[in-house]
Amino acid sequence: MAENGKIEESEFKALYPFQNRLVEIDGGNYHYLDEGEGEPVVMVHGNPTWSFFYRNLVIGLRDQYRCLAPDHLGCGLSEKPPGYRYSLERHIMNLETWLEALLPDASWSGGKINLIVHDWGGPIGIGYAIRHPTRIRRVVILNTSVFTAGDMPWRIKICRWPFLGALMVRGLNLFSSMATISTTVKPLPQAVRDAYVMPYNSWENRAGIHAFVKDIPLDPDTPTGRLLAHIEDMVRGVLADKPMLIQWGMRDWCFTPFFLDLWRKRFPQAEVDKYPAGHYILEDAGGEILARIRAFLERPDT
Numbered sequence: 626m627a628e629n630g631k632i633e634e635s636e637f638k639a640l641y642p643f644q645n646r647l648v649e650i651d652g653g654n655y656h657y658l659d660e661g662e663g664e665p666v667v668m669v670h671g672n673p674t675w676s677f678f679y680r681n682l683v684i685g686l687r688d689q690y691r692c693l694a695p696d697h698l699g700c701g702l703s704e705k706p707p708g709y710r711y712s713l714e715r716h717i718m719n720l721e722t723w724l725e726a727l728l729p730d731a732s733w734s735g736g737k738i739n740l741i742v743h744d745w746g747g748p749i750g751i752g753y754a755i756r757h758p759t760r761i762r763r764v765v766i767l768n769t770s771v772f773t774a775g776d777m778p779w780r781i782k783i784c785r786w787p788f789l790g791a792l793m794v795r796g797l798n799l800f801s802s803m804a805t806i807s808t809t810v811k812p813l814p815q816a817v818r819d820a821y822v823m824p825y826n827s828w829e830n831r832a833g834i835h836a837f838v839k840d841i842p843l844d845p846d847t848p849t850g851r852l853l854a855h856i857e858d859m860v861r862g863v864l865a866d867k868p869m870l871i872q873w874g875m876r877d878w879c880f881t882p883f884f885l886d887l888w889r890k891r892f893p894q895a896e897v898d899k900y901p902a903g904h905y906i907l908e909d910a911g912g913e914i915l916a917r918i919r920a921f922l923e924r925p926d927t
Contacts, residue, residue: 632816637820640677641677641820645658652709653709655703656695657676657695658693661688662690663690663691663735664690664691665690665738667738667739668741668742670701670745671837673800673821673825673834675700675702677820678743678821681915682907685915696824697716697833699711700834705829709832711836712836712840713752713840713853714852717752720749720750720752725757737761739762739763740753740765741767743906748770748853751864755855763868763921763922764864764867765921766873767906767914768879768906771853774887795831798825800838804904808903811908868924871892871898873899874903875901876903879904
């Protein structure tokens with residue numbers, strides 16, 4: 626059952642046929658994919674997904690690009706250190722540490738990246754871009770926000786409640802397991818559902834995804850609230866001259882079309898495609914989006 630995250634190894638390898646790589650960052654083993662050669666494409670996941678979310682993009686792009694996809698500490702196949710203080714700032718710092726060690730100088734071949742972000746991967750990936758603007762060649766936005774405006778859905782609010790939130794997210798694994806049902810228009814195959822929740826198979830291993838939820842800044846005068854406001858203030862200036870492609874699932878109950886409008890207001894030059902897809906947009910419209918991203922990446926710089 627998906628709730629337990631049980632999946633046969635052969636099924637998992639068929640879905641996720643990659644070499645697992647680890648590097649120690651901030652006291653924990655940081656898992657990542659490094660597949661293919663060529664211009665780097667960095668894919669940053671959100672919550673409660675992990676690099677598995679990008680598996681078909683990696684398979685579809687690695688013949689021509691170097692596909693890099695990390696799992697944040699506490700997520701996916703990365704370590705889930707007991708007592709780790711998960712926060713937006715630390716996730717950005719970990720991504721920064723990993724990429725800066727992995728990539729050549731930005732002025733050298735292979736030093737610039739094409740950045741793809743989804744969900745919490747938006748603030749994390751764009752947070753990195755603001756610190757390293759010369760690294761960024763192109764940006765692909767998938768149902769995410771770096772803006773302070775917008776309401777939190779009740780399904781997320783409940784997961785923040787004292788005691789009940791911990792019971793739901795860490796005790797019963799409802800946040801991860803229900804996401805495999807509620808975030809797509811097309812029902813996911815059971816093996817795919819199982820793979821999504823596989824890393825979150827115990828109370829201890831769900832601490833990171835629960836911390837993600839609790840770190841959402843309802844109060845602007847918190848470290849994460851202030852950092853998100855800084856990212857929002859900086860994003861237009863940093864990315865204004867970067868080619869941007871926005872791929873949006875219009876049936877997403879979390880990142881609704883309201884957030885798409887925020888992106889379009891700030892980046893009117895961005896190319897936008899809308900899909901009758903849910904929050905896990907790559908599950909509903911992955912084939913079309915892969916073709917769109919390939920064409921976007923292959924276009925010569927102007």
